[in-house]
Amino acid sequence: xxxxxxxxxxxxxxxxxxxxxxxxxxxxxxxxxxxxxxxxxxxxxxxxxxxxxxxxxxxxxxxxxxxxxxxxxxxxxxxxxxxxxxxxxxxxxxxxxxxxxxxxxxxxxxxxxxxxxxxxxxxxxxxxxxxxxxxxxxxxxxxxxxxxxxxxxxxxxxxxxxxxxxxxxxxxxxxxxxxxxxxxxxxxxxxxxxxxxxxxxxxxxxxxxxxxxxxxxxxxxxxxxxxxxxxxxxxxxxxxxxxxxxxxxxxxxxxxxxxxxxxxxxxxxxxxxxxxxxxxxxxxxxxxxxxxxxxxxxxxxxxxxxxxxxxxxxxxxxxxxxxxxxxxxxxxxxxxxxxxxxxxxxxxxxxxxxxxxxxxxxxxxxxxxxxxxxxxxxxxxxxxxxxxxx
Amino acid sequence: xxxxxxxxxxxxxxxxxxxxxxxxxxxxxxxxxxxxxxxxxxxxxxxxxxxxxxxxxxxxxxxxxxxxxxxxxxxxxxxxxxxxxxxxxxxxxxxxxxxxxxxxxxxxxxxxxxxxxxxxxxxxxxxxxxxxxxxxxxxxxxxxxxxxxxxxxxxxxxxxxxxxxxxxxxxxxxxxxxxxxxxxxxxxxxxxxxxxxxxxxxxxxxxxxxxxxxxxxxxxxxxxxxxxxxxxxxxxxxxxxxxxxxxxxxxxxxxxxxxxxxxxxxxxxxxxxxxxxxxxxxxxxxxxxxxxxxxxx
Numbered sequence: 001x002x003x004x005x006x007x008x009x010x011x012x013x014x015x016x017x018x019x020x021x022x023x024x025x026x027x028x029x030x031x032x033x034x035x036x037x038x039x040x041x042x043x044x045x046x047x048x049x050x051x052x053x054x055x056x057x058x059x060x061x062x063x064x065x066x067x068x069x070x071x072x073x074x075x076x077x078x079x080x081x082x083x084x085x086x087x088x089x090x091x092x093x094x095x096x097x098x099x100x101x102x103x104x105x106x107x108x109x110x111x112x113x114x115x116x117x118x119x120x121x122x123x124x125x126x127x128x129x130x131x132x133x134x135x136x137x138x139x140x141x142x143x144x145x146x147x148x149x150x151x152x153x154x155x156x157x158x159x160x161x162x163x164x165x166x167x168x169x170x171x172x173x174x175x176x177x178x179x180x181x182x183x184x185x186x187x188x189x190x191x192x193x194x195x196x197x198x199x200x201x202x203x204x205x206x207x208x209x210x211x212x213x214x215x216x217x218x219x220x221x222x223x224x225x226x227x228x229x230x231x232x233x234x235x236x237x238x239x240x241x242x243x244x245x246x247x248x249x250x251x252x253x254x255x256x257x258x259x260x261x262x263x264x265x266x267x268x269x270x271x272x273x274x275x276x277x278x279x280x281x282x283x284x285x286x287x288x289x290x291x292x293x294x295x296x297x298x299x300x301x302x303x304x305x306x307x308x309x310x311x312x313x314x315x316x317x318x319x320x321x322x323x324x325x326x327x328x329x330x331x332x333x334x335x336x337x338x339x340x341x342x343x344x345x346x347x348x349x350x351x352x353x354x355x356x357x358x359x360x361x362x363x364x365x366x367x368x369x370x371x372x373x374x375x376x377x378x379x380x381x382x383x384x385x386x387x388x389x390x
Numbered sequence: 391x392x393x394x395x396x397x398x399x400x401x402x403x404x405x406x407x408x409x410x411x412x413x414x415x416x417x418x419x420x421x422x423x424x425x426x427x428x429x430x431x432x433x434x435x436x437x438x439x440x441x442x443x444x445x446x447x448x449x450x451x452x453x454x455x456x457x458x459x460x461x462x463x464x465x466x467x468x469x470x471x472x473x474x475x476x477x478x479x480x481x482x483x484x485x486x487x488x489x490x491x492x493x494x495x496x497x498x499x500x501x502x503x504x505x506x507x508x509x510x511x512x513x514x515x516x517x518x519x520x521x522x523x524x525x526x527x528x529x530x531x532x533x534x535x536x537x538x539x540x541x542x543x544x545x546x547x548x549x550x551x552x553x554x555x556x557x558x559x560x561x562x563x564x565x566x567x568x569x570x571x572x573x574x575x576x577x578x579x580x581x582x583x584x585x586x587x588x589x590x591x592x593x594x595x596x597x598x599x600x601x602x603x604x605x606x607x608x609x610x611x612x613x614x615x616x617x618x619x620x621x622x623x624x625x626x627x628x629x630x631x632x633x634x635x636x637x638x639x640x641x642x643x644x645x646x647x648x649x650x651x652x653x654x655x656x657x658x659x660x661x662x663x664x665x666x667x668x669x670x671x672x673x674x675x676x677x678x679x680x681x682x683x684x685x686x687x
Contacts, residue, residue: 040507041507041508044507170660170664192656193651194656194660195647196660196664198612200602200603200604200609200612201402201406201602201603203402203405203406203530203533203644204399204402204403204644204647204648205647207395207398207399207402207648208648210398210527210528211392211394211395224509224604224606224609226604227509227603227604228602228603228604231601231602231603232530232602234519235514235519235520235521235530235531235532235533235602236521236528236530237520237521237528237530238528254508255508255509257508257511258508258509258510258511258604258605259511260511260513260514
């Protein structure tokens with residue numbers, strides 16, 4: 001009896017030991033993104049958000065130590081798929097975040113999900129992954145292409161804008177963004193013009209805008225085309241009679257220094273703005289400015305949010321217990337810098353859309369002034385074709 | 391479609407065409423004089439813009455920045471010609487293409503290492519940043535100015551080639567390099583001079599375009615492709631060909647993008663507009679396999 005009791009105690013103790021060992025095992029998190037190549041600017045900005053989040057968390061996730069493995073896919077989907085396999089086989093990765101570009105994400109997602117890795121995307125959100133190819137272990141904290149446009153169209157309708165023209169870059173995101181505004185806009189659509197990704201001279205497009213005499217235009221230009229478009233818009237003088245609306249990435253705090261006053265006064269729809277008075281936002285923005293000498297962009301904010309979501313989930317259950325961990329992620333029991341945040345049935349966010357304006361700040365620099373929340377609780381249009389239940 | 395609209399689009403096309411001409415004339419001169427296919431031409435376009443942006447940020451003087459950027463570019467071009475290009479004159483074109491393509495990669499990464507990935511700001515004087523009224527049309531002042539400058543430079547190039555001794559040597563060397571050398575002209579030095587000249591022309595185009603677009607790594611790549619199309623249409627080695635080709639390409643580009651979507655609907659129209667200058671190139675090559683002004687070799 002006595003021996004039995006000792007044995008039992010010993011067993012309990014050793015069981016406790018393995019349990020605590022498990023709790024202290026590091027969480028194996030992979031940061032897979034494009035840190036060089038075409039989209040290297042965006043991946044590097046995500047990384048700044050990641051670093052700041054981990055700094056604020058003392059390099060722990062839900063109180064557990066963290067093993068962070070960073071991989072650069074060099075903006076190539078082939079490299080992304082390769083990197084995903086390496087993370088699975090060599091690093092026994094449990095969670096992957098980052099994934100700044102849609103095509104790299106689509107290439108890496110299958111091997112990751114097949115091997116039961118949790119994926120928390122922090123920027124890209126291709127529509128198929130929000131719709132029929134949604135997955136219980138895939139969470140996207142950022143946005144779906146159509147969300148900002150849906151919010152903006154509502155705002156334009158309320159303002160009574162009558163005649164609009166829509167410009168964009170000729171690829172999936174360009175169509176998604178411009179068409180989401182055009183489709184929901186109730187005034188007269190004077191035309192949609194899509195320019196190839198390589199086009200940097202917009203004089204002929206601007207001449208068409210001048211001839212059509214719209215009240216306002218929506219323009220989707222990002223990456224290498226954003227600065228040229230804004231400069232040429234300014235030089236055309238069209239801004240005096242035509243109001244320009246867009247989404248935040250056309251003139252964010254990474255691009256504004258290269259634009260001078262070219263973007264002054266344009267209004268853009270987005271998920272978040274540095275001036276918002278949400279809990280934690282001031283600390284995030286101030287610490288970021290101290291480190292990098294400018295305001296953070298939304299790319300850094302999304303990645304910061306992704307880490308805070310993971311932190312909150314790991315507090316409840318580690319990824320070793322997939323069902324509990326999944327439920328904890330789904331609850332999204334964290335304070336998003338955006339304020340309101342929920343996951344829809346497809347694990348994409350339901351979020352408020354905000355409007356901001358490029359203004360000259362008291363320090364002489366150009367930055368984004370927060371104006372208002374223009375639409376609350378916006379869902380993406382794809383969630384109805386996702387078989388997952390809320 | 392109103393006359394004003396047509397006039398404004400024609401002006402847009404003319405301006406694009408002249409900028410393409412400044413680039414294409416360099417490609418065609420390098421080939422005509424030295425039998426060199428130089429892909430690094432787009433890098434000169436980019437480097438000049440970076441040099442200009444950097445110097446103007448330090449000195450806040452446009453003139454110093456212009457002279458400094460073009461001077462630095464000329465010196466760099468002479469060094470490249472001496473070290474990398476000269477051993478390749480007698481080699482196959484494929485080896486020239488590989489070496490100068492390598493230069494593109496090197497320079498694209500180099501500017502990223504020095505100036506970072508984010509686009510660099512290029513200021514524009516206030517008097518140039520607005521627009522002027524041409525009748526009913528408000529046209530950007532800056533585009534008018536660069537159009538005028540491009541015309542002046544075009545005339546200067548014509549004068550240099552047609553009316554000076556150096557120009558005579560360039561033309562002669564284009565026809566028969568060996569004979570020019572046998573007559574006692576210093577063909578090596580001529581090569582260095584021409585290479586520096588074409589680099590400066592690309593540099594002028596780069597600096598003038600910089601306030602319109604973003605100064606970033608790889609900004610010369612798409613311009614290079616368009617100028618190669620121009621040279622193929624106009625005829626490799628012909629300066630008149632570069633001018634005619636550039637204007638043709640620019641008009642097809644601008645009016646294709648405007649009218650094809652109107653005529654054929656957005657989907658077909660945009661797709662066809664993207665192909666338009668390449669279709670023009672293909673048709674030209676069927677009609678005249680060596681380009682409009684090209685000579686069979």
